Amino acid sequence: MTDASLPNGGAKSRHGSLTSVDARTKKRNTAEKRFRAYGVVAIATGILFLMVLLYAIITSGAGAFQQTFIKVPVYLDPAKLDKKGERNIDDIKKVSTFGYNPLIQNAVLKAVEDAGIETPLKKSKDMKALISASAAAQVRSSVIENPALIGQTVDFKFLASSRVDGYLKDRVKREDLARDKNIDAEHLDIVDGLMEAGVLKKTFNPAFIFGADASESRAEQAGIGVSMIGSFFMMLVVLFLALPIGVAASIYLEEFAPKNRWTDLIEVNISNLAAVPSIVFGILGLAVFIQFIHLPQSAPLVGGLVLTLMTLPTIIISTRASLKSVPPSIRDAALGVGASKMQSVFHHVLPLAAPGILTGTIIGLAQALGETAPLLLIGMVGYIASNAPDGIASGLLDPNSAMPAQIYEWAKRADPAYYERAWGGIIILLIFLVTMNTLAVFLRRRFERRW
Amino acid sequence: MSVKLTASALAIAAVAATSAAARDQVQVAGSSTVLPYASIVAEAFGENFDFPTPVVESGGSSAGLKRFCQGVGTEHTDVANASRKIREKEIKACAENGVTEIIEVRIGYDGIVFASQYEGPAYNAFTQSDIFNALAPKVMVDGKLVDNPHKKWSDFNSDLPSEDILAFIPGTKHGTREVFEEKVVAAGCEATGAMEAMIAGGMSEDDAEDACLAVMSDGRAVDIDGDYTETLASIDANANGIGVFGLAFYENNTDKLKVATMAGVEPTTETISTGEYPVSRPLFFYVKKAHIGVIPGLKEYAEFFVADEIAGPDGPLAEYGLVSDPALVETQDAIADEKIMGGDS
Known part of the structure; x- marks a missing residue:
């Protein structure tokens, strides 16, 4: 019965010779090749995306591991830090970080003058934009730890402000400065000069890996x-x-x-x-x-x-x-x-x-x-x-x-x-x-x- | 196994109990707009006092006030930051939980600015009426209240560029949205005479005021529920879009954004503090008086926050973008006297 239901059954042999490939086999072979090609393309696309991702992450993130520091000698003025002159720790603690800012700004101004940089910024207050707000706390805590430092000139390594750091990392561009109230082109001239004088350096920053988070005004200090x-x-x-x-x-x-x-x-x-x-x-x-x-x-x-x-x-x-x-x-x-x-x-x-x-x-x-x-x-x-x-x-x-x-x-x-x-x-x-x-x-x- | 687990659960509970009893740092929660300022203050506070650095969390004004009002005791927060005044309803909720004495502290003002892509079209000057004409569903055309026919900015103000209207505005969960609606959209509604026309058309005054706050939902006004970074990204992707930002955010991103004047006034800390720039709002924090003396450093934190060297015009908060309050001295006195809201003391 089954034989009868097959029309044209066996009228023409389907099998070609072993040496020549018939059309159907060819079709199957190309289908397989095509499928392999799809696979290769899929994997290549995956790898490409991975590369793009890794490239983006590394180029954007590598900068975070480096930070700009300014090394300046700071004169710890007894007239400002300990008015009574008794080196009493409670008196010293009364001077807040805001009392330390002028000392640090003076120190930076002096470093700028020592480096022989020509600049229209002649006031110590103008130096504020260069230094991280964390500098005052850094000096204050070392003074409280060791009150004997008062009256001496001590070398400190401060974080530069995030704008200065951004300038050295090409994030802050000179052409955008006209609208930026945080920093001026004159400041960047100073930065270039200090760079040459070796006062300002971009180095590896372990505080990014081990430090604490900071407030929004101190991006340079923040760590994970x-x-x-x-x-x-x-x-x-x-x-x-x-x-x-x-x-x-x-x-x-x-x-x-x-x-x-x-x-x-x-x-x-x-x-x-x-x-x-x-x-x-x-x-x-x-x-x-x-x-x-x-x-x-x-x-x-x-x-x-x-x-x-x-x-x-x-x-x-x-x-x-x-x-x-x-x-x-x-x-x-x-x-x-x-x-x-x-x-x-x-x-x-x-x-x-x-x-x-x-x-x-x-x-x-x-x-x-x-x-x-x-x-x-x-x-x-x-x-x-x-x-x-x-x-x-x-x-x-x-x-x-x-x-x-x-x-x-x-x-x-x-x-x-x-x-x-x-x-x-x-x-x-x-x-x-x-x-x-x-x-x-x-x-x-x-x-x-x-x- | 189960015995051991119960034992460890007990140990955890015991540790939790001891820590809840002794808290030596101030806890702050609330508005994400106030968060940057509060964290700057907390950081400086930790550096200058022997008290530990206060713990500052965000989560929004409403969430912060809700936690604040949950009760008196060391397990509840001491300070709530808010980008708006505390509401009557919240004061009631506070009182129900025993939080009756609240000290209100106004720390300064926050400006809200309109900015667009720096290289984008010349959106240099807006008035409240422009924003209203662009975004409101019903506007005045030739003295009649009609469905908003405007497609481009130049359709109603030839000084504005011929670009499709597209605005990224804060979502409804933001405190900023309220300011945007009241000080910009509603002001434009009144200025163009649309409000009068609505009342003349048979609407009650209250209904007209509500109708004035509406913005169109056909895609030209996009609600941003995230933060300003998201608005910035949307502006980056749409050259013809304008966005609503806080002044501090704009000042940190002047390389990408171009700010527009509002009613002819450029937003700066000066114009906002004098009140010339119209779109601004006060920022607050609220202190639980019952916690003063219980949590070490709480009063000192509040006093330090509004001290001249912090919140004054030359302080770090103003540097970050806060517009300092001309009446700061009164605030300082109020904290020194622990003056509570609504009370005579």
Whole structure:
């Protein structure tokens, strides 16, 4: 019957010779070539985008690691700093940073004169635009630390103002200066002169990596260090909560739990939780941890708890996968020689699954480290991370920021110097992420066992 | 495992409890417009006093005042920054939670400017009527109130460039929007006679005032819910657009932006402090009197904020863009006397 239903069946042979390629095969071969070409194009586009991205990040952010400094000798005038002359620390403290500004401006003016720079700016007040506002605090704190310095001439290395720094980094252009009330062309002439005289130098700036954030008028002083500590404490919370809870949950689900409707429901929910947008965890954290439990706002503890919720599904899923990949023969052998179920899990299965668990955890942590959205809602953005915590309790509970939140914060600020710092922060964050992911890959390669 | 977890949860709770009891730094929250100023002051305060640097957070005027009004006690904030005056409703909410004594501090004025791309068309001069004519849904043409027919700026003012109307204005959640509506759109509504025409057309005065604040929603007025950086990015991408900025932001980005005069007055700190430049608003912070003496450094922080060397015309706040308050001395006295709002004391 089937034969009859085939019209023209076998009337013409479809098979050509082996040596010549027929049209259909040709078509299939070109289709394959085309598909390969698509693949190459896709990968090339990916690499191109990555290159563009990396180029943009590095060119925009590299400048943040360098900062302009001015080195000048400052005469610490006793008539201004300690009027009574008793070197009483309380009297010295009464002179605010505003009392120190004239001394510093005088010192810079003197350096300009010593360098033989011709300039119409002859008043010491004119030098204000060159120096960071942080200079006065720097001098004041060293005087309070060592009152014996009063009356001496001491060398100080000050941060240059963000405009001067921007000029040396080609961010501030001479042609735009007419409208800029922060700095004039005459100032830039001085900067050029001081550069030549070696008073002004652009050097590596460790304070960007280790320092605290600064207010908007002092972009040159800001660093990512304190928010790095904030991120560190958050990761600590995530590690100490998510790892034990996640591993315990997966061991129970994988090894002990009966297969019934309830465990099925839990499994489905864990998979769904992994796909929940992170902002949802943020609003949950706001409602539960801050508004209901009354934990402090902006605290890394709360950030850590929120990120724990976000990381748990990732850790549970990867832990279950690595537990599953341990062959049943290992369990059977352990049980066969008389080990209890728990002994077989903790003595045999868990050690073998450990590399997979660690990899999953590190990737989960890396994901949590770069997360910003939930932090927006619990007040870790819009906060000036200027106090380094002293101790673990304060590290967990005192308001702080986190690295990605700090970057977001910098990108919002008015001074263009902060924009550069935001890119610089991204470089540091990327270094952390790449290191963590490399560690995960290394652990997997080094310890993973295949059967 | 569960025992250990409970133990660690208890430990966390214990740590939380101890830290809540002892707080030695001032906590500030509120307006993102005031944040830069407050952080400049907090930084200088930390440098000059033995008290720890105050903690400054943003989140908006309303959110800051809400937290401020949640109650008295070290777990609540001490100071709320606001880019507008506290509302009657908020004072009531405060009082319900026991926050009855509030010290109001006006720190100075903030100018709101109109700026466009530096290389863009010549938007050099606006009046409130121009903005109203460009953005309002109903405008006066030949003495009649009609649906806005204008497509280009030059359609109603031949001095303005022949460019499509496009304005980036602050979103409704911003305090700046209120100032924009009241001082620019509503002022233009009155000046062009549109308001009179609305009342003549049978509208009650209140309804006409409300109708005057409206802007068109056909895409020519774009609400920016983010901050000024976002407005700047939109201006960068649209040569014919104008944007609304704070004076401080404009002064930090003069290489990209060109400012327009309003009613013939150029926005500078001088013209704003004399009141010549019409679009400005006072900035405030509010101090919880019950916390003075409990939180170390709170009164000193408030006094330091409005001290001449900080908030005066030559201080760092004015340098950043704040227009200093000519009546600063009165404010200083009010803080020294801990004078509360609405009270006789």
